[in-house]
Amino acid sequence: MKFRKERLDRGIKARCEDIFALSSYREILYLAFPRVLPVAALLILPLLKDVVGMYWEKVLMITCTIGLLALSWDLMASVGLISLGQALFFGAGAYVTGFLNHSLNLPPILSIPLGTLVGACISTLLLLPVVRLRGVYFAIITLTLPLLLARFIETTKILGGTEGMSGLSPLPNVWIELYVPVFALLICLFGFRRLINEDYGLVLQGIRDNDRAVMSGAINIYWFKAQAVFIAAVAGAFAGAFMTHYNQVVGMAAFAMDYSIVPLTAAVLGGVGSFAGPTIGAFILVPLSELLRAVGTLRVVIYSAILIICVVGLPEGVFHYMRRKYHQFERMVEVG
């Protein structure tokens, strides 16, 4: 006698993945729970700073910035642009903010937004010539850009050269330090989810799935791709701009490989294409890497191992797996 696993959707799903027919508070709760819980947790965690200690609050902050980079990676992946160099956005935002504060003495309240925008513009301009490329070719260029920019700064000794710029103004108070990244992450997460389901987002997804079909609909796909890169760059550059003021220093480490590979690992581990996935991935990876701090640079090796295992063994990612388990009954049925 043979068995196979049967999967059944719960009864509240109507017609498709994201339309639901709800008939009781219990069902509403069932749907709302996985959305409200993480948001509430994120908002409450900074309040507990005396309980969990500033060290772990700092980890939360880093997690949020990595989450932002992972979200920006996922947005670009939704247009079919695979990036291996999120450090470009991070570094551009960080350096522009550092420059504005260091040389023009702008306060953080001006330098962070300006740094974000200008940094995003610069990285978009850098990617503009290659946005026409697809898949592997685009990935290759994005991988090299942060390396080249770091080299460029080292060579020309502009923006502080290898030393970087230090002595930047600190953020006004601890609540801003804790809540700004949390809100930025939440805004990006839900904003991107909303965006990708709008008509605009459908065009973006269409470009990923079949760009020729979108072109034949008289849509300029390069213009849309550039816009998507810019939106993604804003999220990434903000992470860089914020961290610059938090650390009060910006240096060539802003273009480091870590900022490319950690968001990528987070996105692949969490599940590509859902925005919630990369966020979950960041919340698994960054605390994990803090626990692994003792092993030093071996962390990057561990990320790489996780990345390979995830790509080969768990291609759908943690989020899609959890969502399936949450939304479906599973039972063994007899096969005749």
Add this chain to the structure above:
Amino acid sequence: MLPSIIIYGLINSVILALIAMGFSLTFGISGVANFAYGGFYIFSGFLVWMLLNYLKFPLILAILVTIGVVGLLGFVTYWVILLRVRGIPLSEVIATFALGVGILELFRWMGFVTYEFTLPYLKKGMVLIAGVPVDYQRLFIIGIGLALVLFLYFFTHHTRIGLAFRGIAQNERTAISLGIKSDRTAALSLAFGSAMASVAAIFILPLGIISINTGYEVLLIAVAVGIVGGLESVSGILVASLILGYAQVIVGTYFKPEWMMVVYLAAIVLVLAIKPSGLFGKFKELEERV
């Protein structure tokens, strides 16, 4: 000045071509962009070093063992990792990229970062060519580069495996229907590409120290040359190496040596803007890349 530019430009070009050939061979045949290329390159260097210093192998034996081991590593990489994600470019790129970074950072963690890690020259000493001193190692590099190009030409035109390579590269389905095993050929192509990375490493690394950052640089070089020349054409690789190699040496001579890296970026952007399939790209033209 001029003879120096001509001779060192040629040497630099051959170095670039040596580095780029393995990457483009693999990509041209199986369509796999082997982002672990830089990792394999540096791994070869350290493997030779370890064989020489820990196990006291003679140089020739160490070189042969390394080429064999790295080739095998490429084969295993395909069979264990890439076979499962074949046809999904995103996963292929991420898996090989992670493998490369993993190898490089593992060596960094193991402390292979100091100046003691150098490979020996095959033969010390130098000669004067047109008044320019050139050491034997650089002459060997030119010789190996030429030998490898000739070898590749005869291999792909006159052996069964080589013909299978070309068959798969030209039309995979037709090749399968003629009894060429697609997966085995692709795995072999990765093995060949990796072995060529190790040949390049063994001959080029003695010129400096084995540094981990070179691994990332090598990938950049392979890609830049590939994009300028067209990733799948050998003649394109050679011409692109000559262009980039001479451009670099000229920039290095008249401006500053540090600017040499910027040449790659400029070349990539220019070529992508003017002729995205590369100067000699044939099979995978515009529709694949853009």
